[in-house]
Amino acid sequence: MSLDLSSTSNDFTGKATAPVRARIAPSPTGDPHVGTAYIGLLNYVFAQQRGGAFVLRIEDTDRTRFVSTSEQMIFDSLRWVGLQWNEGPDVGGPYGPYRQSERTEIYREYCQILLDNGSAYRAFETAEELDAERKAQMAAKQAPKYAGPSRNYTPEQAAEALAAGKPYTIRLKVPDGDKGPGIASTTFTDELRGEITFDHNNVDDQVLLKSDGFPTYHLANVVDDHLMRITDVIRAEEWISSTPKHVLLYRAFGWELPRFWHMPLLRNIDKSKISKRKNPVSLIYYRQAGFLPQAMLNFLGLMGGGMAQPTEQEIVSQGLDTKLADLFSLADMFERFDFKRISLGGPVFDLVKLKWLNGEYLRRLSADELFAALRTTVLSDDYLRSIVPLVQTRMETLGQFGDLTGFFFADDVMPPMDVFLPKKRTLEETMEFAVNMLAALEACDWTVEAMDAALRGLLEAAGWSVKEAFMLLRAVLTGRTASPPLLESLEVFGKARSIDRLRRFIEAQKKIAALAGRNK
RNA sequence: GGCGUUAUGGUGUAACUGGUUAACACGUCGCCCUCUCAAGGCGAAGAGUCCGGGUUCGAGCCCCGGUAACGCUACCA
Structure with missing residues (x-):
């Protein structure tokens, strides 16, 4: 695969004029997750509102967690809730391939750039050594942080280790936190929160390329977002802490930053990050249990606000039914969803309200439509046919x-x-x-x-x-x-x-x- | 522990650039309708805006200091 590396620093015409491009980047590690649908929906609405493109990228760089059936389930489930992507592994597009496992050559080449300009280095410590070091640091009540000798290897030492055939990872060389203004910390703008600053003493030398040759999320994500001309990174709040690493990478490459929008995290009833231990999180579950996709979509749209509610004046003057304010379609979201209105507290994913919404949609169906919905889900021929042999002798x-x-x-x-x-x-x-x-x-x-x-x-x-x-x-x-x-x-x-x-x-x-x- | 983010009824959200008794929806409870259960209609309870200071004639909105929750702290994303 050939790359035009010469154009990387100034081919990005600037975010003010560049057409908006947003993306969802799920990992095929299991059942498709409601959180993926949530962030996907937000990206889709964002791009659609601005006449931009919505890209689906599969981040399958973790071979240990890879589940082969997962990717197709992600496609099916995301389509089921109503998302449509302009580019992706299954629909193609001008910036492919859209599956990271098919882009490993690209990451290696970009890693070389980082190595050459001193922004990254080869680290020869083994996983066991790192593990022991981390444990020691924890025991000593220190923040676990990479401090291996490889960071300070002379070119000769590094060449020697390399020649000896020692396995290595490539790590980002985060500027020393004590070396004065400009390099002591990284500041970036979160579109919903304003400026956020991280002292470099608190930013670890992230592994960019694993010893198996696959990139980590951080490298692959930044390289792909740039190459795919992503202008707006809309992702979950859990990524805030690693954003300085990403910013450092963009700078090391000499690339322009995208805008970052970190969305609040969906929560369990106890306010912890939504998890399968405490909540059904699989979209497959919701489909099989008989939730309507438009209800799911509507419910996700309610999470975190964003849809302007009618004012009291409007309710009175236009005689609006206030209950209807909670009911809206994808088209309504394109029209009225306002990202600047998003409220930052993590919303509880409340099944009770989801069920109420689903009931509302069910009641709006004609008897024929309801029958049809039943026949494609809980009373489908496939389902009934698979049950029949189990009870024939009984x-x-x-x-x-x-x-x-x-x-x-x-x-x-x-x-x-x-x-x-x-x-x-x-x-x-x-x-x-x-x-x-x-x-x-x-x-x-x-x-x-x-x-x-x-x-x-x-x-x-x-x-x-x-x-x-x-x-x-x-x-x-x-x-x-x-x-x-x-x-x-x-x-x-x-x-x-x-x-x-x-x-x-x-x-x-x-x-x-x-x-x-x-x-x- | 360190760093970061967040904070309005049980839940999701409102409250224009600070301005009267903090609004809507879900849920809960009661009543009506009704052969039951829902749906539907009507009504009620439920927060004084995490806490403490400050600025102001006036603060949920501004400032300072705490606290708590959550996230990150992997060769996972």
Whole structure:
């Protein structure tokens, strides 16, 4: 792949006049995340409002977390909520490839520039050495920070280590924090917060190129954003702390900075960053559980504000229904969403309001449309067809189909204690096992074989019988002691919803236990 | 621990460049409708704007100092 390196410093005509280009850059490490949809929506709206382009880039540089089925799920889920990208791996575009694993040559070449101009250096410390150093620093109550000898190697020393074939990473050489104004700190502008400054003493020498030859997020992201002419980086707040590293990189390359917009982080009910431990975060889940994409989109649009509410005057003078202020479409967002109005407190992703919204949209459907929606989701031919073989030998009349398969169509089942609690187990033991089961299944491929292996491994380690373990899981999934084959049912019901059901069971039991504790 | 960000009812948001009893939606509760449950209609409770100072005739909005929550602190993104 050939690069025109000569044009890198002044081909960027300036952000004031450059056409707006925004992007979403998910990593294919698992199920598509609501946070990705949220940031994606914001980028999409931003670009659309300014007549710009919206780019989808796949950041698959972490080979250890890579999940092969993830990328397609991301495409499908993002399209499902209604996002459309102008450029991306699946639709092409003038600045491709849009998959970072296909751009490794590019990163290596740009890394060489950094090496040549002294902005980066080769670091020969092993992962074990770094680990030990970090632990020592933590034990000594110091901020863990890279301080390996490689940073100060003479050219001869570096050449020697290189010649000896020692594996290395390439690190960013952050200017020394004590060397006076101008290089002691980095200041950048966050479009929503104003200027933010980081002292270089608090900015670590970030690894740019890993020893496996793949770039880290920081390098790949900056190089790609520049090469893809991204003008506005709209991303989650968690990236604020690493923005100085990115700014340093832009400067080292002599590139113009994009604008940075850091969006508030979606939160669990307890205000922590939204996570699958405490909330369904997979878009697959919401689709399978029967949320409408326009409701999801509307709900995400509500997070963090941005949509101007009608003023009291408008409500009175135009006789507006105030409830309608919360209901809006993508087109409405293009028209009225104002990025400067975004409120910076992390919004709680509240399922209750999402459900209300979804209900509003459901009620606005005609009976035919509702029927059609049902037939493409919870009552689709595919779904029904996959359920049928599980109950064929168990039916005497077709009318019994509903009795045998009800749990497949229920939003929630909650087994009473006499159903889920094994006779020889205490409640504590049982709940501990359930928690372990949840973890095992979360980490498991969703096939009968994989689940069987995971479950059997778990129950052996815990000293549970196959019968006890499967009966507990059956109770949680179906609410009963008799059911179609368990693992096959799990497979058909889907990972996202099965996991959610298990999680809800555990949460509910915790609440009950807490309540009982309080009444004692 | 260090650094950074944020802070309005239980939740999401309003409140023009400081100006009367802090508004809307969700949720909760009550009433009406009704064979039930929803939906729908009507109504109520719920914050004095994280805390403490300051400026001002007047502060949720400005200033100073705290506190708390969250994020980052990886050869993950």
